Amino acid sequence: MALQNAIHESGVLITCMGLYNHGKSSLLNVLLEDFDHKTFKIADVRETAKNKKVKHNDIIFVDTPGLNAKDNDNKRVMDAVQESDINLFVHNVTTGEFAKKEIEFLQTVKKHWKNPQEFIDRTIFVLSRCDGADENDIQATQRKMKQQIKEIFSSNSSFVDVSAKSYTKGMLEDKKLLVKKSNINTLVQKLDELKNTLQDSIVKTKKERLVKVYSNLIDKLNNKIQQNMLNMTELNRELKRVDDNFNEDIRKIENTLFTKCRAL
Ligand SMILES: Nc1nc2c(ncn2[C@@H]2O[C@H](COP(=O)(O)OP(=O)(O)OP(=O)(O)O)[C@@H](O)[C@H]2O)c(=O)[nH]1
Ligand SMILES: [Mg+2]
Structure with a gap:
């Protein structure tokens, strides 16, 4: 905008x-x-x-x-x-x-x-x-x-x-x-x-304002990218936690089944 x-x-x-x-x-x-x-x-x-x-x-x-x-x-x-x-x-x-x-x-x-x-x-x-x-x-x-x-x-x-x-x-x-x-x-x-x-100075000011608008937009974009990267890292961590818990649960079920089978 x-x-x-x-x-x-x-x-x-x-x-x-x-x-x-x-x-x-x-x-x-x-x-x-x-x-x-x-x-x-x-x-x-x-x-x-x-x-x-x-x-x-x-x-x-x-x-x-x-x-x-x-x-x-x-x-x-x-x-x-x-x-x-x-x-x-x-x-x-x-x-x-x-x-x-x-x-x-x-x-x-x-x-x-x-x-x-x-x-x-x-x-x-x-x-x-x-x-x-x-x-x-x-x-x-x-x-x-x-x-x-x-x-x-x-x-x-x-x-x-x-x-x-x-x-x-x-x-x-x-x-x-x-x-x-x-x-x-x-x-x-x-x-x-x-x-x-003022023609030249008006054009110069307009360019400076455009550069400022661009650099503000680039700053905003960079902030968004940084924020997204942080979110990704957090998401990956969460995924790993879920994955570890899942593997642990599977291991427990396998152990229980194994113990139960041996008891038969
Ligand atoms: N006699 C006379 N009255 C004028 C002239 N220009 C404006 N007025 C009157 O001054 C009053 C205010 O005019 P606006 O143009 O609305 O003033 P403004 O500075 O835009 O006012 P705001 O938007 O309220 O800040 C109106 O009653 C106009 O008719 C003029 O050249 N001569
Ligand atoms: Mg007015």
């Missing part, structure tokens, strides 16, 4: 993460051009409870539950990020800079990642719901957030401010200015550029 998954997941994995209700599922829907928002469910409450994957052309989009919405959710997000090729960290711009829970998540990534810089290189920070914010406020929030990331990772980060709502409206009502203002096309362009830049 693990091997099947690893082989079948031959597309680029783009994982969406962020606090609950910050617009992750809405963003993925517009990236899929699903303006009915049917692919990934959206709501004003905690909606996404499990990681969900949807393949579209050569991309597998992964939606994750909101960070810290429930106890297990952070682990699910971490699992998804471990597998991910490119990350979209979605943050509702109308809430201001990164909140404590987001900072804690980023600090966990920094602490446990083999190469934290790789996480930053593979992540686009998406400021969502920009239709509800003033342009100056968006820029000020973005500056603060860049600084927050710099304090954790000591590096620069890539940001885009978008509006899934404006893009949907613009596309459905053929309002080109709204589509342009939504900035979704800029995000798509950034994703394409990142995909191209």
Whole structure:
């Protein structure tokens, strides 16, 4: 199963993460051009409870539950990020800079990642719901957030401010200015550029993951073989015990018969 998954997941994995209700599922829907928002469910409450994957052309989009919405959710997000090729960290711009829970998540990534810089290189920070914010406020929030990331990772980060709502409206009502203002096309362009830049490293990571899956399978197989060999040894011992007892019983019967015959 693990091997099947690893082989079948031959597309680029783009994982969406962020606090609950910050617009992750809405963003993925517009990236899929699903303006009915049917692919990934959206709501004003905690909606996404499990990681969900949807393949579209050569991309597998992964939606994750909101960070810290429930106890297990952070682990699910971490699992998804471990597998991910490119990350979209979605943050509702109308809430201001990164909140404590987001900072804690980023600090966990920094602490446990083999190469934290790789996480930053593979992540686009998406400021969502920009239709509800003033342009100056968006820029000020973005500056603060860049600084927050710099304090954790000591590096620069890539940001885009978008509006899934404006893009949907613009596309459905053929309002080109709204589509342009939504900035979704800029995000798509950034994703394409990142995909191209990371092409070699994505292939390398996929190979490493396949090797890991293979070696885990080989380990499991070896354990099974060892266990079977132990079972065989135990079985042979048991067979020998049964055989010895049987021979002993036969010998006893022969002796009894012999004694009885002689007495006749
Ligand atoms: N104004 C505005 N609202 C948006 C936008 N994108 C999403 N929303 C609203 O934000 C709310 C949450 O959206 P979701 O996409 O479900 O958010 P989520 O992050 O997937 O939420 P969980 O799955 O619960 O973690 C919904 O009411 C959306 O309609 C946007 O661009 N502009
Ligand atoms: Mg969701």
